[in-house]
Amino acid sequence: MDTYTNIIVVGAGISGLSVALHLTEISADFLLVDPTPGQGASHVAAGMLAPASEVNYDEDLMGALLRKAARYWEDFSKKVESLTNSESGYERRPTMLIATERGDLDELIRLEGYHRHLNIESHLLGRLEARDTEPTLSPKVIGGLYTPMDFQVDNRKLLKSLVELFDSRKQIFRSAVTSVSKNGKGSGWTVQTQDGNRISGQFVILCNPMDAPEELLPSSLDEKLLRFITSRAVKGDILRLRDQMDQGPKVCVRSIRNGRWNYIVPRQSHEIVVGATQEESSQRTHLSAKAGSVLDLLFDATSSIPILRELSLVEVGTGLRPGTFDNYPLVGELLPGLYIHSGHYRHGFLLAPITAAALVSSLAPEPQAQDEAILVDFSSIMSPYRFQL
Template sequence: MKGIIVGGGIIGLSIARELNKLGYEITILEKNLLGRGASWAAGGMLAPQAEGLTGDFLNFSVESREMYKEFVQQIEKETGYEVSYYECGIVCPAFSEKEMENLFKRVDYYNKLGLESKILTRQEILDMGIKISNFVIGGAFFPHDKQVDNRKLVVSLVKYAKNSNITVKELTEVKFIEVNNGIFQRVVTNNGTFEADFCVLAAGAWSGELEPIKVFPIKGQMLSFKTKIKNEISKILYSSRAYIIPRKDSNLVVVGATQENVFFKEGNTVSGIFLLLKGLLETLPSTKDYEITETWYGFRPATPDGLPILGKSEIKNLYYATGHYRNGILLAPITAKLITQLIHKGEESPYLKMFDFSRFYIKEE
C-alpha cells in the first residue's frame, strides 16, 4: 500500500518511519529540506510539567515523554548516529511572589497525580551549582522533564528515511491535494503529481494553506552561546523570561524563545534577540561575557486552543498530524504511534477524538 506524507519535519519523518517498518511504500514531500523548519529551530525540551500542562493534554504529553528513551535508542541503533538524549530535569525559577505561588499550586497538583515535583528555595537552586541572579527568589524542580538535541534527532531521522526504501522528494512544494467523491486521490506539486492510497498532512505551520484547518504560524526567535567549560550549567532553566537549555556533554547553551504572531515574516530582529538576552541575563548574569554562536528563528504550527490536530479528516484516506505548536519534538513518538495505528489497523485512540479537527467548527443540528 502506498502513502504520501506531506511535510518532512519531525512529525512527518516519525510517521514515515513507523509506516515504513510495517511495509508501506512511503513518499515524503517536503517544500524545503527535510527537518529544516520548526523541528530544526526548536529547543528540544521534553517538558510537560515545566510547561504547566494539565488534564488530558498533560496525560498525552507525559505518555510521549516516557516513550522517548526507547524511541531514541531504537533510532540510534537503526542509524548508528548518537542523538544526545539528556535526562537532566528542569528548574523553573520564580521572579515574584505571584510566580512562586503559582509554582506551589503546580507542584501540589503534579505530586497528587504521582508526577514527582519539588519546590526549591533560592539557596537550594544555588546549591545545585546554578548561579542565579538576585532577581530569583525560589523555584520548582521537575526531575522527570528532560531534553533531546532536536537537531541531532532530525539528522538521525533523515538518515533513516534516506537509507531506507522511503522515497524522499525535497524542494517539492504541494500545490493542492486532489479529492474525488470525498476520497483522497493524489497530490499535485511543482515537481509532478503523486498518487497513493492515503495521505498524511504533516506540513506544520503551512498545513492551513493546504487544507481548511485552523493552523497558523507563530514565529519564535532563538540564540545559542558557549560557556567556558562543559556542563557549566547543569539543568534546563525554564521561566517566564527565557528558557535556557544546556546541551549534554557540551559547552553549548540554547536560549529561547519569542512568540510572535507576524505570519511568515522572516528574519531575526533586534527586539527579539534583545528580549532573549534580557531574559538570560536576568536569570544567569554570569553569562554576560560569553560568546554568542548563532541566532535563528522558526515558525511553530499553532491552533486556536494550543492543541494539535490529529486523526481523520472529512476526506477518506486523508489524515492530519499537525498543529503541535510548542510541543512537536515532545509529541513526535506518540503522534507517530497513534497515526500509524489509525492507518494500519483502523484503531482510533481516544486522544485522536480529543484532537479532532472538527472541534473548531460549530456542529449544526
C-alpha cells in the first residue's frame, strides 16, 4: 500500500512523540511510524528532570541547555494536558542528594560550589535538616544537598497520554522502517516498512536510535557522518517498587556511596523507581538485567531509606540510552528534507520537548518569534555536522 503525508516521523519514543506534539500545534500533516510506540528506553526510564543533580563539572554549556529544558517543561506539560485532555505526569517534587560517608559529603559540597558558579539554586543540609526534609532517611545519613528545581515526570503516564492522542487521530503507523530513500522524481522522501508498505512525504524526521544508519539511510550520506550518528548505547538496569501504604519517601532521593550514585523516585501513583546502572553496551537486543545490578541497586536504596525493604519489588527493567560521542543530542538536517532528532542519552525526558520545539520551529512556514529564540545558542553543538566544525 502507498500512503502520502507531509512529514514522516520515524520512532515514537519520547523523541518522536515530542516532535509529533509540536507538529500538532502547527496543524502539520504527519504520521508516526513505529512497531511498538511508547516503548524503547522511554518506557524504562525514571523520568527525572534534573538539571542540578545531573550536571557534570566540565559541561557548562550542557548545564545551560539542561536548565533551559527544565524551564520549558512547565509549558510542555500544559501543552500535553490541553491537547490530550489527560495528565502529563509532570510532578514538581524536589530532590535531595545525600551522603553517609565524609568523602561522599565532600563531593556534595563540591557540587554545591559548582551550582553557585552556574547560578543553580541548591542548599547544603546538615544531618538533622536532611532528616527533617525527608523523615524516612536512614540515621546514618550525615548530610545532604537540596535541589528545589529538580522535578520529574511519570514517563509511562506521559507516553500513554501521547500515544492515545495520536492513535485516536490515526497518526501512528505500526511497523518498523527498513529504508529511507529520496523520491525518484521531484522532491521528498519515501520510507519502506517491514510489512511491505511505502510512505512518501516531503520531510522525514528520524527519532529512532541509529544502530546501523548505513542500512537504513541513503548511500549519499557521508561515511564519517554515518559513523557519527550511530548511537552509542549505554545500558541501564532499573527497578520499580510498589508503595501501596505510602511508607516511602516524599522527595526524590539521590545517594552517593563511595562515589556510586543511586536514585529513588517516588510517584503519585505509589510507584517508586530505583535506578540505575550505567554500562556501555554493544548488545542491542535480548537485554536482561544483571543479578549484581539488582543487588547493588537494592543495597544502596535500602541503605538510604530502610523502609524500602518492606515494599514489593514489581519490576526489573533494562534499557539502552541512545548516546553520542560527546553527550550532546543530534538535532538538525542531514540532507535537504531529512532530519534527525535523537541521541538524548541520559536526558531524553528533560531535553526532547525543547529540542523538538526547536526542530519543529525550523520547519514551520512562519516560525514564531518565541520559538525562534528557543535554542539559537545551542544549534551548532547539537548539529549532526558538528564533528566537521
